[in-house]
Amino acid sequence: MNLFENYTFPNGISLRNRIVMAPMTNYSSNADGTVSDEEVAYYARRSNGVGMVVTACTYVAENGKGFPGQFAGYADQFIPSLKRVADAIHEGGAKAVLQIYHGGRRSIPEEVPNGELVSASDVAFPGNVTPRPLTIEEIKEIINAYGETTRRAIEAGYDGVEIHGANTYLLQQFFSGYTNRRTDEYGGSIENRMRFPLEIVDEVKRVVEKYATKPFVVGYRFSPEEEEETGITMDQTVKLVDALADKGLTYLHVSQTEFFTKPHRFSGDKNKSRVEILLETINGRTPFIGVGSIYSLEDAEKASESGIDLLALGRELLIEPDWVKKAEAGDHNISTEMDQTKQKELVIPDPMWKMLNRPGWIPGMG
Known part of the structure; x- marks a missing residue:
């Protein structure tokens, strides 16, 4: 495929190219949950080339905040902030997609009501307090909260939402046998563990049908596998993705560090990459976004040959905000390592810049 050609989703929403800015936490919002000027400038700097931007995740419930400096979407008072x-x-010139999520057991005790964390079961995240299992009534309230935040995204002028079912947050905590020890209809079998994320998809779609006056994106992001013995396997993810592909979503978006990673635990052909397995599972039912350590134009071209519909770049757009412009012009001198003297020029907020310095995360830093 040509990465730089227009792409139109099945629902009619058109992107100027097939490059997506991946969602990245930036730790840079105001203390009251509103978006900061630094964040607005950061997004503005990176929206000039890509076809679509998926924002950092915004929390749909007050007890779902997973990071300091995270912008909120759990009440109507945040609509003006989201709109910025x-x-x-x-x-x-890019399409704007709001990523919506709940941190679950990975939320921050100091920044949620009464310091109480909730999850599928009482399995603590290492170093965090033990969460309380959600009641059925509370599960229904959170499903509703995803819908309400979607309504706010529509009112704030977004082109869509991405349901964040990846990176070990609440939806993944329900899907994983490691973090979900429930014995009711939301636990046990894989069908029961999928129930919560699939009901959220249904609710978000219902809200879009009710409130959106034009085509609106509903995407879903997932992590393929977990390390824990009772955690998610590639076989289980295939079942989830198969169910999601039947939901009429605008796209599915994998979350992984390396694009060509092969499965760790899989009963099928382990010589195939996860992306290949996922594309076979989806079988053209919904567009698929690939991601994972794509830096150079050569990296992107190789990834594009896999059969994906769209390619997401994350860390590379921190290093090189003009990646699309340079790559489209055939410039093979694109920066693929961070120039630590250019924070201001790259418009990276101070709190985010400090977090980027962890070893091995951003080439050229840490």
């Missing part, structure tokens, strides 16, 4: 990001992205 959508407007900044649109000014650069």
